[in-house]
Amino acid sequence: MNTLRKIGNDSEALGKLFVLPTIILLIFIVVFPFFMQVYLSITYWTPLDGIPWYQAYEVVAWHDQYLYILEDDRVWGALWRTMLIVFFAVPIQFLLGMGLAYLFIDKFPGRKIFYSIMLTPMMVVPAVVGLMFYLLFQGTGPVNDHIGLPSDFSWLTDVNRAMITIIVADVWQWTPLMFLILLSGMLGVPNDQILAAKILGGSDLQNFFKIILPRMKGVIVIAIVLRVVECFKIFDLNFIMTKGGPGVETETISVFLYKLTFGEFEWSYVAAIGLTVLIVLSIIAAKGLAYFAKQES
Amino acid sequence: MAFKPYPEWTTVSGLTWFPQNPTLQNFEFLLYGEAEGLVVSLDKTVGGALVSSLVTATLGTLIAVVCGTLASYGVVRFKKAESLPLSVLQLRLFPPLAVMIPVMVMWSFLEAVDTWWGLSLIYGIVTLPFAFWLMKTFFEEVPIEIEEAAFVCGCSYWRVFYKITLPIVKPGIATSTLFVFILNWSDYLLALLLTQKEWITLPVYMATLTSAMGGQMYGMKAALGLIAAIPPIIFGLMIQKHLVRGLTFGALKQ
Numbered sequence: 001m002n003t004l005r006k007i008g009n010d011s012e013a014l015g016k017l018f019v020l021p022t023i024i025l026l027i028f029i030v031v032f033p034f035f036m037q038v039y040l041s042i043t044y045w046t047p048l049d050g051i052p053w054y055q056a057y058e059v060v061a062w063h064d065q066y067l068y069i070l071e072d073d074r075v076w077g078a079l080w081r082t083m084l085i086v087f088f089a090v091p092i093q094f095l096l097g098m099g100l101a102y103l104f105i106d107k108f109p110g111r112k113i114f115y116s117i118m119l120t121p122m123m124v125v126p127a128v129v130g131l132m133f134y135l136l137f138q139g140t141g142p143v144n145d146h147i148g149l150p151s152d153f154s155w156l157t158d159v160n161r162a163m164i165t166i167i168v169a170d171v172w173q174w175t176p177l178m179f180l181i182l183l184s185g186m187l188g189v190p191n192d193q194i195l196a197a198k199i200l201g202g203s204d205l206q207n208f209f210k211i212i213l214p215r216m217k218g219v220i221v222i223a224i225v226l227r228v229v230e231c232f233k234i235f236d237l238n239f240i241m242t243k244g245g246p247g248v249e250t251e252t253i254s255v256f257l258y259k260l261t262f263g264e265f266e267w268s269y270v271a272a273i274g275l276t277v278l279i280v281l282s283i284i285a286a287k288g289l290a291y292f293a294k295q296e297s
Numbered sequence: 298m299a300f301k302p303y304p305e306w307t308t309v310s311g312l313t314w315f316p317q318n319p320t321l322q323n324f325e326f327l328l329y330g331e332a333e334g335l336v337v338s339l340d341k342t343v344g345g346a347l348v349s350s351l352v353t354a355t356l357g358t359l360i361a362v363v364c365g366t367l368a369s370y371g372v373v374r375f376k377k378a379e380s381l382p383l384s385v386l387q388l389r390l391f392p393p394l395a396v397m398i399p400v401m402v403m404w405s406f407l408e409a410v411d412t413w414w415g416l417s418l419i420y421g422i423v424t425l426p427f428a429f430w431l432m433k434t435f436f437e438e439v440p441i442e443i444e445e446a447a448f449v450c451g452c453s454y455w456r457v458f459y460k461i462t463l464p465i466v467k468p469g470i471a472t473s474t475l476f477v478f479i480l481n482w483s484d485y486l487l488a489l490l491l492t493q494k495e496w497i498t499l500p501v502y503m504a505t506l507t508s509a510m511g512g513q514m515y516g517m518k519a520a521l522g523l524i525a526a527i528p529p530i531i532f533g534l535m536i537q538k539h540l541v542r543g544l545t546f547g548a549l550k551q
Contacts, residue, residue: 014454015375022368029422032400045540053402123533127500128522184541233392236485257394268396274395
């Protein structure tokens with residue numbers, strides 16, 4: 001770096017040139033839209049009004065949209081269901097992923113092939129996964145047929161069962177991710193420590209909880225944070241399998257916002273909800289980052 | 298299921314794991330809009346959606362990888378824009394729908410809705426964080442001594458980057474490209490929001506198929522799902538070694 005600095009001032013200019021395209025894109029997609037979102041969220045504007053968005057001040061609402069969020073059961077219901085999916089799906093994925101990763105630590109014949117097969121679900125387009133599970137869980141579909149349920153036993157139109165189906169689909173698709181991350185963490189644990197513990201008479205179980213697990217703390221945190229963030233955004237699976245139905249009973253935040261956008265065209269209300277979600281998540285993210293910085297120092 | 302002929306789709310004739318009379322009828326139907334023995338026909342075949350998916354995913358990948366590579370090099374070597382990594386990461390944190398309203402207003406203002414460049418642009422932007430963080434880890438692995446040696450020999454900055462650093466991180470670029478392509482190809486939501494007719498992508502097309510055709514054409518849907526699922530699986534297996542790095546934004550290496 002020092003040599004680079006010495007050579008001349010043109011490195012300054014060139015460095016700026018390198019980051020420029022990204023910064024332009026960021027300003028384009030973050031700064032403008034943010035102000036636009038704030039602006040629209042304090043109006044009653046919808047695209048059906050027939051006035052362009054920049055004249056939305058004609059129907060200004062100030063804080064009305066935000067007050068309405070507090071009373072809107074659909075928002076809270078969607079939030080609650082999103083949490084529910086995260087709360088069930090992520091721990092299941094974690095436990096399954098952990099178990100599978102532990103199996104893959106030792107070499108066994110065909111390990112490579114199984115490894116590749118294990119990773120496949122993750123790479124299937126989420127919309128296709130949604131479709132697949134939609135087909136599997138039809139009344140006349142294979143699942144009912146194989147466990148011997150009558151064809152009028154419906155998975156996707158009953159509230160509780162539909163939620164279970166969504167969670168199952170999410171687990172199917174994303175357990176491989178957990179497995180992949182946890183395995184790479186587990187392989188990073190130094191082998192000699194495990195061997196030493198074994199010689200001193202530690203059982204496999206003790207080894208796992210006392211040596212492997214504490215060493216994987218960082219990896220585990222990364223895996224879980226990633227999945228929670230992604231799972232919170234769940235849209236494709238849910239939308240293709242149930243469209244949030246029956247009624248609004250399986251709507252998650254994303255599906256709810258989508259339906260509000262294209263079903264009811266309440267764009268300014270969506271902007272208000274979006275902004276609220278944005279602010280809450282930003283606070284959580286800032287807190288999380290601060291926590292990480294503290295841990296590292 | 299994709300290879301099953303029409304009567305074998307439902308329990309009526311008894312479900313089996315494997316098709317009793319394998320057929321390519323379903324694929325044929327998707328390609329030409331009609332097939333032998335089927336009364337229904339398709340007014341929009343899979344070809345358009347396939348092209349649209351390919352074009353937008355490729356262009357989006359190009360934008361993300363080019364900008365991401367340049368920016369991460371700028372950050373790693375020139376220590377410019379130190380806050381950039383985090384602000385880029387934030388792009389991935391929020392549910393896209395929470396921030397899509399202004400983007401949609403902007404896009405319709407720019408008349409970019411339902412065009413190839415509008416969709417490519419947004420793809421490029423949303424996958425930029427992945428390309429950026431992935432390339433960052435690859436650049437960090439390049440020993441600075443090599444570059445310094447080139448400077449001493451009188452290379453200009455641009456030439457060092459172009460002739461020395463880029464070839465070293467070539468595998469990294471290949472990985473990022475395939476990885477970002479998978480992400481773009483997999484997208485459903487953005488295409489759903491920003492296209493209407495001309496440029497709908499495969500996943501959207503798949504979902505609209507139900508309403509476009511009479512009844513539930515399970516066989517066609519399964520065939521379509523298969524078409525959409527194959528490229529990412531192949532690419533994914535190709536970059537298996539680096540998947541962990543990509544998916545954790547370079548926080549973990551394998």
